[in-house]
Amino acid sequence: MKGNQTVGLIVICGATASGKSGLAIALAQKLKSVILSADSRQVYREFDIGTAKPTVAERQLIPHYLIDICNPTETLTVADYQQQTQTLINDFHHKTSSPPLLVGGTGLYIKAIVQGMKIPRVAPQxxxxxxxxxxxxxxxxxxxxxxxxxxxxxxxxxxxxxxxxxxxxxxxxxxxxxxxQGENPPAYPILQIGLDCDRTQLTKRIAQRTEQMIAAGWEAEVKTLIEKYGSELPLLDTLGYREMKQYLAGDISLNQAKELTVLHTRQFAKRQRTWFRAYPAIEWFDADQPDLLKKVWQRVQEFIEIL
The missing domain is CATH 1.10.20.140 (Histone, subunit A)
Structure with a gap:
């Protein structure tokens, strides 16, 4: 590397349940780097299981940032997220020679950083x-x-x-x-890695993850959130939480809540894929290939060599 001014940034993006977190942790370990979350719900405290937040063990392995940075009753705007993320990237560029990893499926968050979107800083009125x-x-x-x-x-x-x-x-x-509005792209180089997989396989991954969330105590998490904040809290009307809330209210069975969560998550994943596919700078990898880490690591090394 030619100095900290060209440390760069590595983005890992793609649809929900495509394996971004696992790949990012493995890469961060190899790079001795950090992970910056690009997930619009993981920024909120207490919304843990239903947002598939990295576990305590995973966060002990690799430092994670931009997780649990505001309360569920607050609103974090894209402009707020952009400002905090840009500050962190700048800090890491001065402290380390390893590129940080920006990881997540919130396309607008990633676009705000990668393309340097100019966002009017006007809070909702x-x-x-x-x-x-x-x-x-x-x-x-x-x-x-x-x-x-x-x-x-x-x-x-x-x-x-x-x-x-x-x-x-x-x-x-x-x-x-x-x-x-407009754009002011960052001066540092960016490598964008996209994870994709066969639709049938992605549905299986989504169903499996939904089962894991329930096994991890998701029902209790939603119940606690409703008791603490009331069922009208906007975050409780987001993907998965809405369905679990319906189950707790007695409107649907647990099986129906699971089926609806899988269906709505699949629909959401389809929209994510459409969003990310519109950006030609993203280099795509098959999430199910057995040598995924090896291939992505090879590409990361090529990227680092030109810095």
């Missing part, structure tokens, strides 16, 4: 949103066309979430969201 929402999507979109025509070229007329966000940013900052 519940009161403003409530006032605007009452006007209806047709009127909101017409308002957005008046204040930020450029934004409407990228936002569909039937997309209330992005329409509302664009108006929110405009009214808080006085500047169109389109002027505040």
């Amino acid at each position: 519940p009161e403003l949103r409530s006032q605007l929402s009452s006007l209806g999507q047709t009127q909101l979109y017409a308002m957005l066309q008046q204040v930020d025509l450029t934004a409407t070229e990228k936002i569909h007329p039937n997309d209330p979430v992005r329409t509302l966000r664009a108006l929110e940013v405009f009214y808080v900052t006085g500047r169109p969201i389109s002027e505040q």
Whole structure:
């Protein structure tokens, strides 16, 4: 390596249950490096089993960062995540000669780092949103066309979430969201490794992991969270937790909760694959090949040699 300014970054991404964590731990051990999580639910404390958080034993093997960094009642924005991650990467680049590993399946988190997305730092404004929402999507979109025509070229007329966000940013900052967006890619080199596997095999992995979560005490975890925060907590309406919540409420059986979790996780994995496949810089590896670690390690060594 030619000095800490070119330490670089290694990304391990792909669909849920494709084996990213296991591969990342093995690579981090070889590199004597650290893992930065890119998972939008693992940032929250107490949501452990249902988010497939690395175990205590795994975290003792390799230092993990960006896990358990906020409370379930708080909201961590993509801008918050980006800022914290960029600071950590910068710190590691000055402290070590091994590239850190950015690992996870939240595409937007990875894009925020790899492409250096410019994100307007405007926190959600519940009161403003409530006032605007009452006007209806047709009127909101017409308002957005008046204040930020450029934004409407990228936002569909039937997309209330992005329409509302664009108006929110405009009214808080006085500047169109389109002027505040864009990209500022990092100067350091990045190797992006994607894990993929056959759809049938991925379904088996998802089903197996769901069973493991239940065996590890997932039901008790969800019950405790409901008792502590109430069933209306937004995080309890996310993948898996929603289904387990329905079971605990007596609306469905445990078997139905398992089947629905597998089905919805499979659908989510399909969306993740579609997202990641849109980025040509990602180098894909078959998650089920027996010599996966050997092949990825070979590619990592090639990457390190050019730094």
